Amino acid sequence: MPRRAAPHRGLDVHYGAAVDDEGRAADDAGARPSKTRLKQQSHSLQTLGAAVAELSAERLAAIDLPEALRDAIEQFRRTRSHEGRRRQMQYVGKLMRGADEAALREAVAEATLGSARQTLALHEAERWRAELIASDDALPRWLQAHPDTDTQQLRSLVRAARRDAANLEPEARQPRSHRELFQFIRPLLNTGATP
Numbered sequence: 001m002p003r004r005a006a007p008h009r010g011l012d013v014h015y016g017a018a019v020d021d022e023g024r025a026a027d028d029a030g031a032r033p034s035k036t037r038l039k040q041q042s043h044s045l046q047t048l049g050a051a052v053a054e055l056s057a058e059r060l061a062a063i064d065l066p067e068a069l070r071d072a073i074e075q076f077r078r079t080r081s082h083e084g085r086r087r088q089m090q091y092v093g094k095l096m097r098g099a100d101e102a103a104l105r106e107a108v109a110e111a112t113l114g115s116a117r118q119t120l121a122l123h124e125a126e127r128w129r130a131e132l133i134a135s136d137d138a139l140p141r142w143l144q145a146h147p148d149t150d151t152q153q154l155r156s157l158v159r160a161a162r163r164d165a166a167n168l169e170p171e172a173r174q175p176r177s178h179r180e181l182f183q184f185i186r187p188l189l190n191t192g193a194t195p
Helices: 035-053 057-062 067-078 082-096 101-134 138-145 151-166 175-191
Strands: none
Touching (some): 035 101
């Protein structure tokens, strides 16, 4: 049986590849992204595409998109099967490579921030309503923060809501007074400064 030659130690052989000073293969890895990096970019674009597809029709219409991408997003919205949506989103991700990614991310962030602002405004109105019903000190603070308020109407709404909250029987309560107070407060919060 013939003996195999032992490999040469310390000798690196690189066929067809350039070698740097330390003997490592110096192919153009810096210029060409790895397959893993390409997959990560593709998934990132698909995720962004899904976020763009969830925007309202008005917001989507306001964004400058290539026509093919707009059509692909509309097709994604109409597709109902799981596999069809998955494949369509892959196609959207592919088309996203040619779109302005920064502008799309900004549009999605603006839509998300807008809904967060609306939610905060609703919570603020609910907080004020609860304070006005629970405490006599809340009314002067409200009037100081919002001097353009119709004081007489606000006091009337607060009295009705307090009367309703004092009713011990839950079935006898009328949520109308709470709703009217909330509807009175909410627009004033949007125009005035909150404390």
